[in-house]
Amino acid sequence: MSTADLRARVSALSLEQKVRLLTGADFWSLHPEPVAGLRRMVVSDGPVGVRGEAFDERSTSANTPSPTSLAASWDVDLAHRIGRVLAAEARRKGVDVLLAPTVNLHRSPYGGRHFECFSEDPLLTGEIGAAYVRGVQSGGVGATVKHFVANDSETDRMTVDARVDERTLRELYLAPFEHIVREAGPWLVMAAYNRVNGTTMTEHPMLDEVLRGEWGFDGVVISDWFATRSTEDAGRGGLDLAMPGPDSPWGQQLVEAIREGRVPESEVDDKVLNLLRLAERVSALDGAEPPAVDAARPEVELRRAAAAGFVLARNDDELLPLRPASMRRIAVLGPNAAAARTLGGGSASVYPPYTVSPLDGLRARLGEEVEIVHTTGARSTELLAPASPSLVTDPDTGEPGLSVRFLDADRSPIGTEHRNSGKLIWMGSFGPDVPVDAVGIVEVRGLLRATETGVHRLGVAGAGHFTLTVDEQPVIDGVLELPGGPDPIEAMVRPPQRTAEVKLDAGQEVEVVLSHRVAPDAIGTTFTLGLEPPALPEEDELARAAELAASADVAVVVLGTSDESESEGFDRDTLALPGRQDELVRRVVAANPNTVVVVNSGAPVLLPWAEDVPAVLLSWFPGQEFGNALADVLTGDAEPGGRLPVTWPAAEGEPLPSTRPETGALDYAESIHIGHRAFERAGIEPAFWFGHGLGYTTWEYDSADAPAAIAAGADMTAQVRLRNTGQRRGREVVQVYLSRNDEVERPAHWLAGFAAVDAEPGEEVAAEVRIPARAFQHWQDGQWRNETGNFTAHIGRSLAELPLQVEVKVGTRARVEDVRGGGSSSG
Structure with a gap:
């Protein structure tokens, strides 16, 4: 359709109709407009899957490897294929626009969202990002390149002023955006929360002067959620779409500003034209049909992609690949061995249909010929695991899982639902038949049947007032408070927690009820009912891990991070592994020198024992096929194909830039020297240099x-x-x-x-x-x-x-x- 045809559709609309289109209809969708032949369009978070409009365990999504894993492959064809997988998923879920990829740089490994970005290098980021965009858009789904620009850390991200000189902006932070716009033609770019050199990005002149003027971008500039700050300045600038809706600084305020001559109507016409161009591209005009995509199950592609991103950092005496025929027993140890982490926290997360853990993957690959023994050894998180269907039963249906009741302030019932996880999130809606404004209390109920005698740990993680009872006896009652001024995402991924211990006998059944008072002004409601069965004290677990390692031919230790240390919403306080995981490695390698350590983190962590361990494999967050891909690589069925997309530091501090603003500003004083450039400039040897990675040949x-x-x-x-x-x-x-x-x-x-x-x-x-x-x-x-x-x-x-x-x-x-x-x- 020509630009003239699209402009004719714009001209057919009243001012009110045009302005209405510039703010979302709700959290995840845009308004339809029959006069323009426009249907409703749906956007969804990415980049490791396609959430859709619902975000819980009932609406699963294929979980692809994280961006650091994709970039570690240094494989543009692979990135394109993963983009095709995501396009098929988006189409399956009725999604028109994927809010990905994130192409901000790894300025500092302390950045909480490091795992969601590709690399410290603008060229590698641009090449992998462009291939990803082409893959997504080849399936008729819009890709959104974000977050424009200098949104490279999370502390005070809504307001921070990134102070960046022009050369550094152009050569580093704008460079991947420019490459992707010129080479891949993305249909959307997301304007970030932060300011750059004093101006908030949703109003920044770079949107018109650089993005559109110099680079020729002809797509939609969408705001990050709640990032639109003003009516007039944003209305006159390069921003096209304020999200989410239905409220924003535009609406009737923008209509009045236009009628009073403070904002030219031509600006609104251009914004609507861009929206209609997007609608044409995603086949949202006049009943158009999108292009065909391969909707086959993506398991094989995801398994190959995970292995392609694994980086073999050390392999002394060719310990890897393992030789199963010569082995009788393997000890698979560590907190991430049975409960692997496949994705990071925040908007870059989905509920996969399944997750193959390293323990399950190795058992499936080795069968009964090799005995596999396991214990966790140490914890990687302080939060209790969410109550799972293996531990609780819905008292209303008798099915594994939990019963959720929505009550008004007087405890009169409004609605119910069955859930399969104690991690509960509602964003903007409690479901189609439950009015948001009517809900005053959410009540979660489950029957816990103890499978062994001992102390069970129960708890709640969230913000607000909670009451937890066991057989009607209160064990927790009070308000959990977040620290002052937290990011909303931080409240979701590392909330305050309160726990209680209940001693139960094997076979004993008790009713657990958690009640939460809903805050009337909350953007969403999220909390977790935690439940863990009896466990060994950690000192005993460490001793048990060493004992099992000593009894095995090879020990495989799988350790890593959690949402509490790597997530959107906050930056990292330390690069050290959580808990006593370093001690676990030292005890295991002392018990068995044939030790392989698999580091399951999305960003660099400190490895103070690296020189003492013969084999170190960096797995990133590799998606739902983690365990199968790991078994392929450990046994030599596949080669670890990855090379580091980021320099891996050996210690905290210099030359790593800070992510902590001072008086509201974050000074990019390191200029063009980030990543390996900073290490070379300072003459400091990292643990592993950018580009490093060993294979199984020479x-x-x-x-x-x-x-x-x-x-x-x-x-x-x-x-x-x-x-x-x-x-x-x-x-x-x-x-x-x-x-x-x-x-x-x-x-x-x-x-x-x-x-x-x-x-x-x-x-x-x-x-x-x-x-x-x-x-x-x-x-x-x-x-x-x-x-x-x-x-x-x-x-x-x-x-x-x-x-x-x-x-x-x-x-x-x-x-x-x-x-x-x-x-x-x-x-």
């Missing part, structure tokens, strides 16, 4: 060929020859970094291009690495400046292993023509 880099000279403003291609010198087929990621010494401040090295190759044992292959012209440029005085002179291209398998070098001269076109035909190689 490689020899033979030679590199590239033009001796190129014209300023031209791309360059390097041909790299390498050989698989190991005993099995493998994949290698060839990485090219540039360096230069001149008067322009530069990082010691910066990533300029990469390419992956596969080869059989003994096979020699060639990798073709494209290096874009932008890699030879810098931002100065409001424009990109071509640099002439000599650059060095460093080529290898990570920033720490760059065996080849090629000298490249960048000059004017005439000078390049004088020397064209010359080449350079180094072996």
Whole structure:
């Protein structure tokens, strides 16, 4: 449909009809408008699945690997395929727009949302993000590139002023957005909560001047939820859609501002035009049909993707892959072995249809031929596990699970529902037949039947007033309060908790009832009924883990983080693993030197024992197929394909930037030096360098060929020859970094291009690495400046292993023509 046709539809609308379209209809949908031929459109959180309009265990979603895991694959084709999986999921759930991907950078590993972003590097982020966007949109679903811009940490994220110089903005934080807009054409961009250099992003001139003006973006600029701050400034600016609805600073206030001449109606027309263009793209106009997508179950793709992102950080004496035929017993230990973490906290979370734990995955792979023994050894969380159907029964139906009753303030019933988890979330609705304003109390009931004698721990986590009774006897009664000024997401993922202990005999059945008074002004209602059966004291658990490790041929320790340490809504206080997990590793490796540690975190954590453990595998948050993919990699059925998308620090502090604002501002004083750039500048050795990752074979880099000279403003291609010198087929990621010494401040090295190759044992292959012209440029005085002179291209398998070098001269076109035909190689 032409722009003229879309404008004709805009012209058919009254001012009130047009303005109505610019605010959401509710939390997750946009208004229909029959006059414009527009149906209702639905948006949904991502990026590791498609939630849809409901967010609980009754509406499951395929759970893909986290963005750090996808970026660790350094595989653009894989990112595209995962985008296709998400498009199929969105279509299955009636979703038109996915609120993903997040392409903010890993400025600091203390950033709470680190796992939801791809990389510390703008080039890698842009390449993986563009492929993800193309995959999603190929299925007729809009992708939303977010959060524009400098929303790289969570502390005071609603109001913080990110102070960033223009060169740093252009070369780092705007760079992935620019690449994705130019190369993938996303249909939406989300304006962030924060301010940049004094101006809130929903009103920032960059929306019009840079995003639309320079880059040619023709899609919808959507606000982050509740980020629209004003009627007039936002109305005159580049923001198109204020979310959520039905209330926002626009509505009747914007109508009045237009009628009084304070906001031109033409601005509203342009915004509605952008919305209708989006509607056309997602087939929401006049009953159009979206393109076909493969709706097959995604298990195989998700399993491969998880393994492709695993990074083998250490593998002394080739402990991995394991050789099951020579083993009788494996000890699978750690808090994340039986209850794996597949995703991070906050909006980047879904309820998967199933989760394969490492314990289950290894049992399925090894069968009865290898005995597997297990204990947790240590905790990774202080919060009690949500009550599960294996422990409680709905007293009304007799089914496994819980009964929920919605009551008014006088305890008169309004509605009921059955739930299969003690983790309860309602956002903007208690269901179609339960008026939100009428609910004063939510009551959760379950019959607990003890399977063993001992102390059972019960509790509630949430904010507000709660009463918990066991057989009508109160065990908790009071108000749980959040610290002052918490983020709403923090209230969901690490709320205050109160616990009680109840001693039960095996076979004894008691009724557990939790009542919560609903806050009248709450955006949503969320709390957890926690319940855990008797467990060993932690000291005994640690001893038990060491005992089992000593009895096994190999010990596999799966440890990691929890929502309490990695989530949207707050930044991390420490990079240390929670609880006594470090002690668990030390005890296990002392008992059995054949120890593999699997680190199940979405962001770097400190590994003070890394040099004492022969094999360390970084798994990120790998999605619902975690256990199967881990079994594939540990046994050698698949290669750990990942390379680090982020430098992994060895200690806290320098040179890691702070995420804590001072007097409302966060100064990006490190300028262009983040990640590996900061470590090289400071001369500090990290635990593992950017790009690092071992496979199950070895490689020899033979030679590199590239033009001796190129014209300023031209791309360059390097041909790299390498050989698989190991005993099995493998994949290698060839990485090219540039360096230069001149008067322009530069990082010691910066990533300029990469390419992956596969080869059989003994096979020699060639990798073709494209290096874009932008890699030879810098931002100065409001424009990109071509640099002439000599650059060095460093080529290898990570920033720490760059065996080849090629000298490249960048000059004017005439000078390049004088020397064209010359080449350079180094072996």
